Amino acid sequence: MKKHPQYLLLTLILTIQSISATDFVFNGFHSADILLYGNATIESRILTLTNDTTFSIGRALYPTKIITKQPNVSGVLPFSTSFIFAMEPYKDRLPGHGIVFLFVPHIGIQGSSSAQHLGLFNFTNNGNPTNHVFGIEFDVFKNEEFQDINDNHVGIDVNSLVSVASEGAGYWPDKGSFKKLKLNSGKIYQVWIDYADNNVSVTIAPVGTTKPKQPLLNIFINFSEVFEEEMYVGFTASTGALIESHKILAWSYSNSNFSLSEALITRGLPSFELPGISLYKSKGFIAGMAVGVFLISIMFLVVVFLIIRKNRRRKREREEIEDWELEYWPHRIKYQEIDAATKSFSDENVIGIGGNGKVYRGILPGRAEVAVKRISHENGEGMREFLAEISSLGRLKHRNLVGLRGWSKIEKGSLILVYDYMENGSLDKRIFECDDAKMLSFQERIRIIKQVASAVLYLHNGWEAKVLHRDIKASNVLLDKEMNARLGDFGLARMHDHGQEAGTTRIVGTIGYLAPEVVKTGRASTQTDVFSYGVLVLEVMCGRRPIEEGKPPLVDWVWDLTRRRELLNALDDQLRAKGGFDKEELERVLQLGLLCVHPDPDVRPTMRQVVKLFEGKTEVDGAEDGNTGTSLLEKINSKEIWSIYPQSSSTGSHPTFEEIKEGLSSSMPFWSNTTMEGADLGNIFSAGKNFSNPGRMGKLNDEERAANERRMSRRARLKELGRNFKLDFNFICLNIWVEDKNHENTLLAKEVYRERYTLLYVGFSGFESVVFDFEAKRSVLFYLGPISDFDVVANGLW
Numbered sequence: 001m002k003k004h005p006q007y008l009l010l011t012l013i014l015t016i017q018s019i020s021a022t023d024f025v026f027n028g029f030h031s032a033d034i035l036l037y038g039n040a041t042i043e044s045r046i047l048t049l050t051n052d053t054t055f056s057i058g059r060a061l062y063p064t065k066i067i068t069k070q071p072n073v074s075g076v077l078p079f080s081t082s083f084i085f086a087m088e089p090y091k092d093r094l095p096g097h098g099i100v101f102l103f104v105p106h107i108g109i110q111g112s113s114s115a116q117h118l119g120l121f122n123f124t125n126n127g128n129p130t131n132h133v134f135g136i137e138f139d140v141f142k143n144e145e146f147q148d149i150n151d152n153h154v155g156i157d158v159n160s161l162v163s164v165a166s167e168g169a170g171y172w173p174d175k176g177s178f179k180k181l182k183l184n185s186g187k188i189y190q191v192w193i194d195y196a197d198n199n200v201s202v203t204i205a206p207v208g209t210t211k212p213k214q215p216l217l218n219i220f221i222n223f224s225e226v227f228e229e230e231m232y233v234g235f236t237a238s239t240g241a242l243i244e245s246h247k248i249l250a251w252s253y254s255n256s257n258f259s260l261s262e263a264l265i266t267r268g269l270p271s272f273e274l275p276g277i278s279l280y281k282s283k284g285f286i287a288g289m290a291v292g293v294f295l296i297s298i299m300f301l302v303v304v305f306l307i308i309r310k311n312r313r314r315k316r317e318r319e320e321i322e323d324w325e326l327e328y329w330p331h332r333i334k335y336q337e338i339d340a341a342t343k344s345f346s347d348e349n350v351i352g353i354g355g356n357g358k359v360y361r362g363i364l365p366g367r368a369e370v371a372v373k374r375i376s377h378e379n380g381e382g383m384r385e386f387l388a389e390i391s392s393l394g395r396l397k398h399r400n401l402v403g404l405r406g407w408s409k410i411e412k413g414s415l416i417l418v419y420d421y422m423e424n425g426s427l428d429k430r431i432f433e434c435d436d437a438k439m440l441s442f443q444e445r446i447r448i449i450k451q452v453a454s455a456v457l458y459l460h461n462g463w464e465a466k467v468l469h470r471d472i473k474a475s476n477v478l479l480d481k482e483m484n485a486r487l488g489d490f491g492l493a494r495m496h497d498h499g500q501e502a503g504t505t506r507i508v509g510t511i512g513y514l515a516p517e518v519v520k521t522g523r524a525s526t527q528t529d530v531f532s533y534g535v536l537v538l539e540v541m542c543g544r545r546p547i548e549e550g551k552p553p554l555v556d557w558v559w560d561l562t563r564r565r566e567l568l569n570a571l572d573d574q575l576r577a578k579g580g581f582d583k584e585e586l587e588r589v590l591q592l593g594l595l596c597v598h599p600d601p602d603v604r605p606t607m608r609q610v611v612k613l614f615e616g617k618t619e620v621d622g623a624e625d626g627n628t629g630t631s632l633l634e635k636i637n638s639k640e641i642w643s644i645y646p647q648s649s650s651t652g653s654h655p656t657f658e659e660i661k662e663g664l665s666s667s668m669p670f671w672s673n674t675t676m677e678g679a680d681l682g683n684i685f686s687a688g689k690n691f692s693n694p695g696r697m698g699k700l701n702d703e704e705r706a707a708n709e710r711r712m713s714r715r716a717r718l719k720e721l722g723r724n725f726k727l728d729f730n731f732i733c734l735n736i737w738v739e740d741k742n743h744e745n746t747l748l749a750k751e752v753y754r755e756r757y758t759l760l761y762v763g764f765s766g767f768e769s770v771v772f773d774f775e776a777k778r779s780v781l782f783y784l785g786p787i788s789d790f791d792v793v794a795n796g797l798w
Contacts, residue, residue, distance in 0.1 A: 021254075021255060021256040022066045022067065022253065022254065022255055022256075023253070023254040023255075023256060023257055023260060024062070024251075024252065024253055024254075025250075025251075025252045025260060025263045025264065026250060026251045026252070027250045027263075027264060027265045028045030028046070028249075028250070029042050029045055029046070029047045029248075030042065030045070033063070034047065034060050034061065034062060034063060034234070035060065035061045035062075035063050035107060035234075036058075036059075036060055037057075037058070037059040037060070037061075037107070037108055037109045038056065038057040038058045038059055038109050038119070039051060039053055039056045039057065039058040040058035040059055040060045041058075046247050046248070046249055046270075047060055047235070047247065047248040047249075047251075048245060048246070048247050049099065049235060049236070049237035049245075049246040049247070049248070050237050050238065050239050050243070050244070050245055050246050051243075051245050052090055052093070052243050052245070053239065053243070054239055054240065054241055054243055055114045055115060055238075055239065055240055055241070056114055056238065056239050057109050057112055057113075057114050057119035057236065057237075057238045058119065058236070058237050058238070058246065059108075059109050059112075059119055059234065059235070059236040059237075060234050060235050060236075060248070061104070061107060061232045061233065061234035062232065062233050062234055062253070065230035065231060065232055066230065066231060066232070066233055066253075066255070067229065067230055067255075068103070068227045068228070068229065068230065068231045068255075069224075069227055069228070069229045070229075071229060074224040075224065076195070076198075076223040076224065076227045077255050078194075078195055078196035078197070078255060078258075079194075079195050079253065079254065079255040080192070080193070080194045080195075080253075080254055080255075080257075080258040080260065080261065081101070081192075081193050081233075081251070081252065081253040081254075081261075082190060082191060082192045082193070082251070082252050082260075082261030082264060083101065083190070083191055083235075083248055083250065083251040083252070083264075084188060084189070084190050084191075084207055084248070084249040084250040084251075084264060084266065084269070085099065085138075085188070085189060085191065085246070085247060085248050085249065086186060086187065086188045086189070086247045086249065086272045087099065087138075087140065087183055087184040087185075087186065087244050087245070087246055087247075087272075088186050088244060088245040088246075088247060088272035089184055089185070089186055089244050089274055090243060090244065090245070091274055093242075093243055093244075094242045094243075095140060095184040095242055095243070095244035096115075096140055096141045096184075096239065096240055096241075096242025096243065096244065097114075097115055097116060097118060097139065097140065097141045097238050097239060097240050097242060098118050098137055098138055098139035098140055098141065098183075098237065098238070098246075099118070099137075099138050099235060099236070099237040099246040100118050100119070100120055100135040100136065100137045100138070100157070100235065100236050100237070101135060101136045101191070101193060101234075101235055102120065102133060102134065102135035102136075102233070102234065102235065102236055103133065103134045103135070103227065103231040103232070103233050104132075104133050104231065104232050104234075105132045105133075105228050105231055105232070106232070107232060109236075111124075111125055112236070113238075114238040114239060114240060115238060115239070115240030115241070116141065116143045116145075116146065116161070116240065117161065117238065118137060118139065118161065118236065118237065118238050119236040119237060119238040120133065120135060120137075120157070120161065120236055121133075121160070121161060126160055126161055127159065127160040127162065128159060129159050129225070130159075131159040131160075132159070132226055132227065132228055132231075133157070133158075133159055133226075134157070134158055134223065134226055134227070135156075135157040135236075136154065136155070136156060136157070136191075136193055136202055137154070137155045137156075137157055137161070137163065138154055138169070138183055138191075139151075139152075139153055139154075139155065140152055140183050140184045140244075141240075141242065143161075146161045146162050146163075147162050147163075148163075148166070149166050149167075149168065150168055152168060152169050152181075152182060152183055152184075153166050153167060153168050153169060154166060154167055154168075154169055154202060154204060154216055154217060155167075156200060156202065156217060156219065156221070158221065158226055159226065164219065164221070165217050165219045166217075167216050167217055168180065169181045169182070169183050169204065169216075170204075170216065171203065171204055171205040171209075171212050171216060172212050172213075172214040172216075173212060174210075174212060174213055181204065181205075181206070184244055185273060186271070186272040186273035186274060187206065187272075187273060188206070188207040188249065188269055188271075188272070189204055189205065189206060189207060190204070190205060190206075190207045190208075190209070190211075190264070190266065191203070191204050192204075192211050192215075192261060194258065195223075198220055198221060198222050198223070199218070199219070199220055199221075200217070200218070200219055200220075200221050201215040201217065201218040202215055202216055202217040202218075203215040203216055204216055207266050207269060208266045208267065211261075233253060235248055245272075247272065249269055250264045250265060250266075251264075252264055332406060332407060332408060332409075333364075333405070333406040333407065333408045333416075333418055334408065335408045335409070335416070337364060337365060338362065338364075338372055338408050338416055338418065341362030341363050341364050341370065341372070342360040342361070342362040342372055345358075345360055345372075349361045349362065351371065351425075352426075358373075358374065359371055359372065359373045360372040360373075361421060362418075364405075364418075368405075369420075369421035369423075370405060370418050370419060370420065370421050371418075371419045371420070371421045371422070372416060372417070372418055372419075373416070373417045373418075373419065374415070374416055374417075375415040375416070375417055394406070394407075396458075396459070396463060396467070398454075398455055398458045398462070399484070400451045400452065400454050400455035400458075400484065400485055400486055400487060401455050401458070401459075401486060401487055401488070402419050402420055402422065402478055402486045402487065402488030402489075403419065403420040404417065404418070404419055405418040405419065405420065406418050419488065420480075420486075422478035422479060422480050422486060422488075423479075423480060423481045424478075424479035424480065424481065424483060425478065425479060426474065426475045426476070426477065426478055426479070427448065427474045427475070427477035427478070427479060427485065427540070428473075428474035428475045430479065431445075431474060431539070431540060431543055431572075432543070432545065436574070439574055440540075441575070441578075442575050442578075442580065442581040442582075442586075444483065445540050445541060445575075446585070446589065447485075448477070448479075448485040448540065449485075449536065449537050449540055449541075449589070450611075450614045451484060451485040452472070452477055452485050452487055452533065452536065453533065453607060453610045453611050453614060454611055455485070455486075455487040456469065456472065456487065456529055456530075456533055456607045457607040457608055457610070457611050459487075459529075460526045460529070460606075460607050460608075461607070461608060466526070468524050468525070468526065468528070468529055469487065469529055469532075470524050470528070470529070470532075471489060471510060471513070471532070472487070472513065472529060472532035472533050472536055473510050473513050473532065473535075473536060473539075474536060474539055474540065476488055476489040477536070511546075511547060512535065512545070512546025512547040512553070512554070513531070513532040513535045513536075513546060514528075514531075514532075515527070515528040515531035515532070515597075515601070516599050517601060525601070526606070526607070527601040527604050528601075529607075530596050530604045530605065530606070530607060530610075531596060531597050531601075531604065533596055533607070533610070534592075534593045534594070534595070534596025534597035534604070535554065535555065535593075535596075535597055537589065537590075537592065537593035537596065538554055538555065538558050538570075538590065538593040538594070538597070539554060541570070541571060541572065541586070541589055541590060541593070542554065542557075542558065542570045542571065542572055543571075543572030543573065543574060543575070544557070544572075555594075555597050557570070558570050558590065558593070558594060559594060562590075562591075562594065567587055567590055567591070568583055568586060568587060570590055571586055592605075592610065592613065596610070
């Protein structure tokens with residue numbers, strides 16, 4: 001008998017449906033029903049994905065793969081699933097992070113991380129289209145990196161924790177307005193997830209509620225590239241430092257019967273809410289409460305009165321003016337104005353964090369925007385000296401200096417400094433790690449280094465006293481609203497009369513910007529500022545920091561390019577890619593930067609010469625500044641100047657690391673290895689003969705003999721200490737010289753690095769010196785420099 005074509009089509013559809021149909025209902029779970037991974041367990045027929053373990057993952061999957069696509073067909077089969085869940089909080093613990101219903105191509109939890117990754121992805125694979133993962137997240141922690149809308153939301157995730165759609169948890173009753181739900185309250189909720197014709201809808205409501213007609217989420221998604229032909233379906237959850245127990249009480253799934261969720265049991269389920277505080281409702285209790293509230297109100301008013309009186313007393317004490325403050329009174333601003341301007345120094349107004357603390361943005365009366373910085377001093381005499389400097393510096397007026405508006409005293413030992421606010425932040429943020437839209441152009445960089453030169457010239461020669469900035473670097477150059485450069489942060493600045501030298505011998509500044517003579521003598525000068533300015537010029541034009549891990553120091557690198565006649569290759573790669581720059585101007589600016597960082601201070605130009613060169617007045621000489629009569633242009637073009645430039649400004653004329661390595665190889669067989677484990681650091685001393693000082697080889701007197709005994713004792717301690725460390729050498733060479741004959745040497749060396757490294761400093765009489773960084777463990781700071789007495793400083797061990 002001939003069969004009708006429509007009959008054959010119906011038969012084919014029914015056959016396909018019978019092959020791909022998957023239906024199941026779990027009103028409680030057994031171990032045979034589901035695959036468990038991580039911390040997932042079944043307790044009293046309740047599927048518990050996580051418990052009170054921090055940073056844990058729990059995953060549960062239906063034991064067999066489900067057909068989600070027909071072979072050779074791109075469309076995804078429709079499905080409907082519903083489950084009943086609860087997030088049980090723990091007493092006295094903050095809850096987190098969340099639970100996800102998911103489709104995944106593989107079993108297990110490999111490639112998944114806890115906490116904010118919800119046991120779904122990790123830092124590496126999050127967002128990878130090859131994940132083939134679809135999930136509905138119920139998240140109770142707001143992660144900015146995943147663009148979460150709040151800390152109580154439902155989201156649809158496709159191969160990434162950045163949801164394609166999300167809403168705050170809640171539901172739409174058939175009659176009435178939207179009602180919010182708190183996911184981690186311990187209450188039990190039912191979820192319905194339906195997919196058909198590339199449309200996904202997600203609905204949530206308290207358990208026992210009829211499924212709302214309006215879903216919480218409803219979006220169009222094409223799953224053809226997401227789903228494989230067969231997928232595992234189930235749940236995953238995670239905890240971090242915050243914990244909660246994620247529980248699944250019932251679950252249904254079908255790709256043929258969209259009403260199967262009605263088979264879930266929604267009555268007689270346990271409660272997971274934390275017990276509340278019971279309140280009595282009797283008339284006697286209510287009357288007692290009324291009396292109690294009255295008495296508490298009276299007590300509250302008394303306490304408020306006492307607090308106000310105490311605060312007024314403290315305020316009077318705080319505002320009490322010491323005699324020495326009267327001298328600097330004109331620049332003082334009332335603390336109340338600053339407190340109001342910064343909204344009581346709220347974190348939302350923080351615009352930077354420096355070595356002395358946080359910097360806040362504020363608006364003073366009259367709508368003037370300011371930057372507010374806290375400074376601390378340990379004693380009143382130090383405060384007087386510091387305030388004298390600040391008060392004088394406050395009188396500096398130049399278009400390329402950050403203006404100091406005033407100061408305020410909070411209490412003894414604490415100051416607040418108020419500066420002009422710079423809208424475009426610091427210069428380094430416009431050079432390093434910024435997108436093309438914010439990156440400075442070639443001409444903008446030239447203009448900025450010109451403006452900084454003008455500011456430094458004003459400090460050196462344009463005021464009644466000579467001011468040494470001592471910390472010129474990119475992060476201390478700020479950009480105003482019109483992108484003009486303003487040199488700021490005078491926390492290290494010192495001034496002295498013209499014609500006099502600075503008296504301080506304390507090494508201050510930033511590694512990479514320090515001139516060789518600063519770390520050798522401790523004394524700053526206008527020429528040390530010129531050195532820092534030269535490093536800034538190279539930094540701005542090359543787009544490289546002075547010292548970067550795994551790279552040669554910036555100054556050495558640029559000089560090496562000069563020797564190879566490849567100086568133009570020093571330009572920032574991003575600027576070179578854009579083009580449109582003047583090669584001659586670039587070469588002249590880079591040569592100027594190199595001249596400023598010349599190790600011989602007498603070779604460096606003055607800031608007046610630098611500014612004149614930028615103004616196009618190349619014939620000016622340095623006679624008026626007490627420098628040589630050679631013009632700056634002649635210096636730049638002088639082969640003699642460049643020929644005497646050292647091969648490496650980091651080491652100067654001292655032995656290279658390779659020379660020391662070769663000299664120590666016989667006594668230190670471990671030196672050539674990349675890793676030194678249990679190294680006998682005492683062997684370093686015996687290697688000192690390679691760099692002995694002939695002038696010290698005579699007969700020892702009593703004082704020298706006692707010093708030698710102290711050295712031997714320290715040597716033994718160092719040798720014992722060396723056995724306890726594993727040193728992974730990653731060498732950074734810096735130009736540090738220490739030559740004094742007392743213990744102050746090592747303290748100075750330690751102070752230079754104290755903000756970045758924990759140091760062990762090793763020195764030898766007449767030999768070389770080495771600094772080991774034990775705190776970093778994976779890197780060792782190695783430097784060369786002669787000293788004339790042995791000493792050891794190691795985190796207070798000696």
